[in-house]
Amino acid sequence: MGARKNRFARRRFGANLLSLNRKLTDMDHDLTTPEPALARPPTVWEIFGGFLGLGLISFGGALPLARRALVEQRRWLSAEKFTDLLGLCQFLPGGSVINLSVAVGMRFRGVPGALAGLLGLIAGPSLIVIGLGVLYEHTQNDPHVRHLFAGLAAAAAGLLISMAVKILLPLRHKPVAALIAALGFIAIAIMRLPLLPTMLVLTPFSIYIASRKAR
């Protein structure tokens, strides 16, 4: 009895993995507990301040923190609205959190709000990153600093590889999707083709396949 249940659970897990992409949105919804009422709409300055804080504390990816700040702490958005806006922001070109700062600002205060969200998010990190750049240029001839940066660069490359693996793993049971990913890899990394023609060829093909499969 226990074994049968286990097998059933495993089969369901496999099925879930296959449709993970489609289900992410629903899952996100299911996981949220009943939420407290929303706060009043933020002013332009509150939007700027909110995203300034988010930009300064988000090391290694701002997305989980963005959700906590916007939905749980500041209560500007319901969990459902957050997921919907995020879907749009991930779909459009540009970093998803950057687009999110624009979308949230736009939603509450129009274009001034959108500007406030975007500037708030990138102001702090821009200054910090340039401070690091100045430090690097002044010290890069010191052998210790050079060694340290070599280690830092190697670790940063490792993080990027881990992200690529996490995006690629769900494709391993989808031969056509995996083939499209492989073609993209070969075009960019091996043939060193420009991004625009590569995307113009692969994306419509990939969307066509997705629509055929869903039917």
Place this chain on the structure above:
Amino acid sequence: MNDTLISLAVIFSQLSLLAFGGGNTILPEMQRQVVDVHHWMPASEFSALFALAQAAPGPNLMVVTLVGWHVAGWAGMLVTSVAKFGPSSLVTVLAMHAWERCKDRPWRRYAQLGLVPVTAGVVAASAALIAEASNPTAIAWAITAFTAVMAIKTRIHPLWLLAAGSLIGLTGIGQL
């Protein structure tokens, strides 16, 4: 100088509109433009800037700001930032209403699903190119492999992994 600023504006506004699936997809194209086409810096320097930006807080692609500053100072930083963040933000503003209206149209989901494999392939290419450019020595490859495995297998914070890599680097073991 002015030509440089114009080139920066053209390159990064184009990249801004191509960055489907987040910033990492445009890393190879940025590297190609900055290193191979315009010769503003060698590939190793580009990787060093990328690493610096990863160590800083904030959204994913602060290397953009840093590249602009490195190539043309504060003016370069300003031009690059506006070019990189402006066009995609404008698209977001314009798309919000349309997105709301098309909530239940099937194409919305097909487009989302269809972009996933393309993004995956391009991000993998990013990782390969950056790893190749950052790793002249065996010890650097070892740090990269260690960091990648730890980031996949554990929930350890990325900042600790960057710190660990820097410390191993600082010892100078296996480096020239």
